[in-house]
């Protein structure tokens with residue numbers, strides 16, 4: 001268990017056709033540190049294509065940066081010894097947007113949990129293993145008897161996501177890298193999920209990097225936020241400060257783009273039923289025949 005995960009001057013370029021330079025810079029000189037102590041929640045927020053998932057892939061060691069380094073306990077993750085790499089793989093756990101892709105549809109969901117137990121050598125005893133699985137399922141507010149023995153398609157999206165959180169709970173990593181984990185969940189299930197992450201921070205001292213394009217989720221989680229635009233981190237600070245006193249023009253733009261419900265506002269222009277029918281008729285009318293040349 002290491003105390004720090006650090007990105008130092010990370011740059012990620014990809015070859016791209018149709019661009020004069022022949023490449024795009026998805027991540028542009030990004031540096032930040034995630035500390036394990038005290039445990040923190042840090043959100044990385046930015047619009048689609050700003051480089052968030054690429055950073056997640058860099059941190060998880062799935063994509064080697066073109067320049068700069070990702071350091072775990074001060075060591076470059078792409079230069080770790082086998083034993084150090086195994087420790088890092090256990091200590092830095094991903095949670096992705098679509099857990100469906102992680103489950104094999106032909107196997108019961110239990111397999112994901114048993115495989116984690118085996119891979120990381122948590123126990124050799126079957127009864128102890130089942131005890132750990134059940135404890136972790138309850139920690140993410142799932143009843144073991146309602147999910148064990150089922151196939152992925154027999155669970156809801158929220159249940160599948162919580163099974164991935166149960167896996168995290170069993171492994172007790174120092175860091176969770178969560179890439180858009182709630183964007184496919186409805187508001188209530190989303191809140192459940194975020195509350196579990198906050199429990200993990202408080203009760204099990206886990207630090208989360210939470211990647212999202214949704215500022216309301218950032219607001220709910222609290223902690224710190226980093227704002228990313230075109231591959232660059234343009235602002236970092238406590239959520240309350242950044243939300244109320246944004247210092248970068250891009251953050252202001254992002255905040256201004258949130259629709260504000262106004263109970264006093266009324267729709268001023270109304271479309272009458274007649275008008276709608278007229279439009280439908282116009283659409284249904286056959287197109288004029290093409291002239292014969």
Ligand SMILES: Nc1ncnc2c1ncn2[C@@H]1O[C@H](COP(=O)(O)OP(=O)(O)OP(=O)(O)O)[C@@H](O)[C@H]1O
Pocket residue numbers: 014015024026046047048049050051052053054055213
């Ligand atoms: N493997 C790749 N090859 C080429 N270009 C890539 C690759 N991966 C990402 N990109 C490009 O890098 C840029 C950043 O992509 P990335 O997926 O990191 O953005 P994002 O902020 O996570 O977007 P979203 O919120 O839509 O997932 C985009 O222009 C994307 O098209």
